[in-house]
Amino acid sequence: MTGSVIVIGAGIIGSTTALVLQEAGWNVTLCDPNPPGGKEGASYGNGGWISPASIVPMSMPGLWRQVPGLLMDPDGPLTIDWTSLPRLAPWLIRFVLSGATEARVVRTAGLLNWLLHDGPERHLELAKQTGQEHLIVQNGLLYAYPDRQSFESEALAWRLRKENGVFFEEWDEEKLRCNLAALSADYRFAAYVPKGAHCRDTGAYVAGIVDTAVRAGVRVVSRGVRSISNAPRPRVTLEAGGGLDADYVVVAAGIHSRELMRGLGAKIPMTSERGYHVTMASADQPFDIPVMPSTGKMANTPTNMGLRVSGQVELAAIDKAPNWRRVEVLKRHALASYPYLNDTPHHDMTIWMGHRPSTPDGLPVIGRLARHQRIIAAFGHGHVGVGAAPKTAEMVLGAVKGRPAQEASDFLPARFGY
Numbered sequence: 001m002t003g004s005v006i007v008i009g010a011g012i013i014g015s016t017t018a019l020v021l022q023e024a025g026w027n028v029t030l031c032d033p034n035p036p037g038g039k040e041g042a043s044y045g046n047g048g049w050i051s052p053a054s055i056v057p058m059s060m061p062g063l064w065r066q067v068p069g070l071l072m073d074p075d076g077p078l079t080i081d082w083t084s085l086p087r088l089a090p091w092l093i094r095f096v097l098s099g100a101t102e103a104r105v106v107r108t109a110g111l112l113n114w115l116l117h118d119g120p121e122r123h124l125e126l127a128k129q130t131g132q133e134h135l136i137v138q139n140g141l142l143y144a145y146p147d148r149q150s151f152e153s154e155a156l157a158w159r160l161r162k163e164n165g166v167f168f169e170e171w172d173e174e175k176l177r178c179n180l181a182a183l184s185a186d187y188r189f190a191a192y193v194p195k196g197a198h199c200r201d202t203g204a205y206v207a208g209i210v211d212t213a214v215r216a217g218v219r220v221v222s223r224g225v226r227s228i229s230n231a232p233r234p235r236v237t238l239e240a241g242g243g244l245d246a247d248y249v250v251v252a253a254g255i256h257s258r259e260l261m262r263g264l265g266a267k268i269p270m271t272s273e274r275g276y277h278v279t280m281a282s283a284d285q286p287f288d289i290p291v292m293p294s295t296g297k298m299a300n301t302p303t304n305m306g307l308r309v310s311g312q313v314e315l316a317a318i319d320k321a322p323n324w325r326r327v328e329v330l331k332r333h334a335l336a337s338y339p340y341l342n343d344t345p346h347h348d349m350t351i352w353m354g355h356r357p358s359t360p361d362g363l364p365v366i367g368r369l370a371r372h373q374r375i376i377a378a379f380g381h382g383h384v385g386v387g388a389a390p391k392t393a394e395m396v397l398g399a400v401k402g403r404p405a406q407e408a409s410d411f412l413p414a415r416f417g418y
């Protein structure tokens, strides 16, 4: 038995979910005031990594000891807007506690592995289904280090990957130079994850998924949703006035899902981990394996628009203006990591800031609300929304059918009391 579903938000999560539900026979309406895959969503400007290795939680044991140092480093990967601190403190405390013990991070890594392990295959299939094979490339992903010692300093992270079956090769300096001559000689060791894939244009990919969904019968309503109600049946009120009702409502509005949930009395702890990118176009693109240099922790991704360097975690209220100083940090890292960029004087650069919708326990929120069984959460994917999108869509399908996978229970909003 099927019925009607309203999906709120046409980012990577909402668009993939809309397509999967429609293909399964549901009658889907997709609401978003912005163009699918547009700059307003995190899905537009992310690093495009489809990584089975992204199972290591951001919050790890001992983080609390590193936080002061990280925060004092203006060029470091983590910054905080002090004026937003009072609002952020409750989330921050839960975040640090979620990774306070090894047992907790082992659990989180296992759940993320369930979510992400077959992301590359699922995306290759989705790309085929939507005629976008040219956008998803499976060339592996590379984590570069100055030396073996720095790799070993992240022993817990690599152990978690190994124990979860994430295969990686260790590359010495010779192998690294041979495969990635463009990378600075300051990096002399790497871990290569052959199964990893990446997307060459994340915004276009989302737009292409929505095009296919529309051809399959999804109705797109280019309006924002102001609120959701649940009695006698699910109904959304549109920002422009008027409303729509359906048998189920799926909330996939990224960071903005927080306000929509609040209207239903569900205070899901989610904050924006703001991130930035700079994309540098240059005549040559001498490498086609995405790289994450350990210094700086930023994703360096070959895209159709040039080399995209994305990263930085900036904890700040979502209504704060972007701090474009963060992009200067990304740019400096790019120029230091790839000497060839310095020889190409006129880069055509684009810059961007987006909101990672992040929960303190590092897991997305997927499934029915305990008190509103016809409202389904599909948000909070933090750093892994691209990799997790196809599996999330499958989980939402399980939720509307009332037959969720057993493992899906760990992602339910009920863990926050809703």
Ligand SMILES: Cc1cc2nc3c(=O)[nH]c(=O)nc-3n(C[C@H](O)[C@H](O)[C@H](O)COP(=O)(O)OP(=O)(O)OC[C@H]3O[C@@H](n4cnc5c(N)ncnc54)[C@H](O)[C@@H]3O)c2cc1C
Pocket (backbone or CB within 6 Å): 008, 009, 010, 011, 012, 013, 014, 031, 032, 033, 034, 035, 036, 037, 038, 040, 041, 042, 043, 044, 045, 046, 047, 048, 049, 050, 051, 223, 224, 225, 226, 252, 253, 254, 255, 256, 257, 273, 274, 275, 276, 277, 299, 310, 311, 312, 353, 354, 355, 356, 357, 378, 379, 380, 381, 382, 383, 384, 385, 386, 387, 388
């Ligand atoms: C710098 C950076 C790098 C990243 N790199 C990676 C990476 O390499 N790999 C990876 O897997 N993930 C990465 N991520 C994370 C990833 O981008 C996100 O997890 C993912 O895009 C979230 O997708 P989403 O669909 O939930 O949200 P979004 O893409 O933000 O989409 C939400 C949509 O909802 C719409 N919306 C908002 N409010 C309403 C409303 N009231 N009514 C209707 N529609 C509404 C918005 O217009 C938007 O289109 C990165 C993120 C950042 C910021």
